[in-house]
Amino acid sequence: xxxxxxxxxQDFVLVAADNIAANSIIQMKQDQDKMFxxxxxxxxxxxxEAGDTVQFAEYIQKxxxxxxxxxxxxxxxxxxxxxxxxxxxxxxxxxxxxxxxLLLAGFDETDGPGLxxxxxxxxxxxxxxxxxxxxxxxxxxxxxxxxxxxxxxxEAVDLLKKCIEELNKRFILNLPSFSVRLIDKEGxxxxxxxxxxxxx
Amino acid sequence: MSYDRAITVFSPDGHLxxxxxxxxxxxxxxxxxxxxxxxxxxLGVEKKIVAKLQEDRxxxxxxxxxxxxxMAFAGLTADARIIVNRARVECQSHRLTxxxxxxxEYITRYISSIKQRYTQSNGRRPFGxxxxxxxxxxxxxxxxxxxxxxxxxxxxxxxxxxxxxxxxREFLEKNYKEDMESDTDTxxxxxxxxxxxxxxxxxxxxxxIMKRDESMKMLAQEEIEEYVTAIETEKxxxx
Numbered sequence: 001x002x003x004x005x006x007x008x009x010q011d012f013v014l015v016a017a018d019n020i021a022a023n024s025i026i027q028m029k030q031d032q033d034k035m036f037x038x039x040x041x042x043x044x045x046x047x048x049e050a051g052d053t054v055q056f057a058e059y060i061q062k063x064x065x066x067x068x069x070x071x072x073x074x075x076x077x078x079x080x081x082x083x084x085x086x087x088x089x090x091x092x093x094x095x096x097x098x099x100x101x102l103l104l105a106g107f108d109e110t111d112g113p114g115l116x117x118x119x120x121x122x123x124x125x126x127x128x129x130x131x132x133x134x135x136x137x138x139x140x141x142x143x144x145x146x147x148x149x150x151x152x153x154x155e156a157v158d159l160l161k162k163c164i165e166e167l168n169k170r171f172i173l174n175l176p177s178f179s180v181r182l183i184d185k186e187g188x189x190x191x192x193x194x195x196x197x198x199x200x
Numbered sequence: 201m202s203y204d205r206a207i208t209v210f211s212p213d214g215h216l217x218x219x220x221x222x223x224x225x226x227x228x229x230x231x232x233x234x235x236x237x238x239x240x241x242x243l244g245v246e247k248k249i250v251a252k253l254q255e256d257r258x259x260x261x262x263x264x265x266x267x268x269x270x271m272a273f274a275g276l277t278a279d280a281r282i283i284v285n286r287a288r289v290e291c292q293s294h295r296l297t298x299x300x301x302x303x304x305e306y307i308t309r310y311i312s313s314i315k316q317r318y319t320q321s322n323g324r325r326p327f328g329x330x331x332x333x334x335x336x337x338x339x340x341x342x343x344x345x346x347x348x349x350x351x352x353x354x355x356x357x358x359x360x361x362x363x364x365x366x367x368x369r370e371f372l373e374k375n376y377k378e379d380m381e382s383d384t385d386t387x388x389x390x391x392x393x394x395x396x397x398x399x400x401x402x403x404x405x406x407x408x409i410m411k412r413d414e415s416m417k418m419l420a421q422e423e424i425e426e427y428v429t430a431i432e433t434e435k436x437x438x439x
Contacts, residue, residue: 070288
């Protein structure tokens with residue numbers, strides 16, 4: 001039901017998530033923010049089991065901050081992704097696994113932009129673009145067709161719009177709005193919410 | 201004399217000797233001074249003289265606990281590391297459970313209760329440090345607290361701990377002005393207080409400041425020297 005998407009450009013990462021918080025067949029909240037700020041240049045997008053998502057994401061968030069306090073500098077996106085994966089993997093074979101699907105997006109001074117795909121079985125993969133949810137089945141092919149590594153910011157937003165239009169057209173559920181954010185060397189920027197209008 | 205062996209035993213005149221001795225250890229540590237201004241809080245420490253071959257930067261006596269709180273200590277550095285680490289974890293734990301940053305008083309209370317626990321446990325000794333904890337609460341109020349090995353804590357407008365703490369405190373009592381609006385005045389007061397007891401001036405001072413809604417900033421050596429020169433010129437003008 002929930003949808004996450006990330007697109008990496010030359011010097012930025014664009015991420016978007018839907019804004020619905022649902023309980024069975026009811027939309028409880030239409031402005032839920034599924035992105036968690038781990039540090040000044042790292043975002044964690046988190047969907048999955050209700051409760052597990054916020055619990056796990058906030059736990060990771062505070063541990064990343066603790067690292068910053070202890071060591072005087074922040075974890076890189078790659079280190080943060082691996083730390084998250086390790087935590088998820090440890091909990092997986094315990095009595096209390098977290099059922100969450102994640103995208104971690106960040107910008108590193110030396111390595112540049114990075115997008116990491118993680119699923120509830122604690123698989124971790126660095127990818128140029130990625131998506132979670134049923135919507136991924138509909139949009140990954142669009143990304144395959146139109147993605148280029150040298151996308152500009154505007155082109156990436158257009159590609160994102162294409163994906164969301166496709167969801168609006170073919171996905172059975174109505175996802176009326178999406179939060180969009182962009183990470184580059186200056187940090188995290190909030191972009192305009194995308195709200196697809198009536199299918200053609 | 202046998203009353204100073206076990207920490208958990210009172211002496212006939214009501215002393216916990218181990219705690220008293222811990223306070224002696226604190227008096228041997230290098231001086232730290234803290235000043236609470238209206239819009240800025242300042243912590244200054246006397247830099248220990250390092251050996252010729254030792255790298256200067258590895259001796260850090262001012263530690264950031266969270267984005268809104270930081271502290272300095274006097275006494276056993278190794279003991280301080282433990283306290284600082286526990287406090288850092290507690291700051292994040294507080295944020296996780298309550299979604300709000302911990303107040304300066306909360307974290308001071310937490311540190312003090314750890315210290316007190318160690319004065320009442322068998323087989324452990326008290327922490328040999330006093331600490332000065334400064335910061336801003338999320339409502340913008342500045343605070344300065346002092347803790348000592350016994351586990352008590354008090355709020356102060358300005359205070360000093362460690363070697364020559366008495367001299368520095370007397371200087372602060374004479375020169376502290378209520379409602380110091382200017383940040384520069386607050387910083388200068390801390391530096392002047394330290395200069396009273398530190399040999400060879402600005403080179404042996406480490407200073408950290410925090411303005412409301414900003415994170416802790418360690419002043420660079422050149423900035424400290426600028427303040428020191430300004431203070432010297434003011435002194436000369438007066439005499």
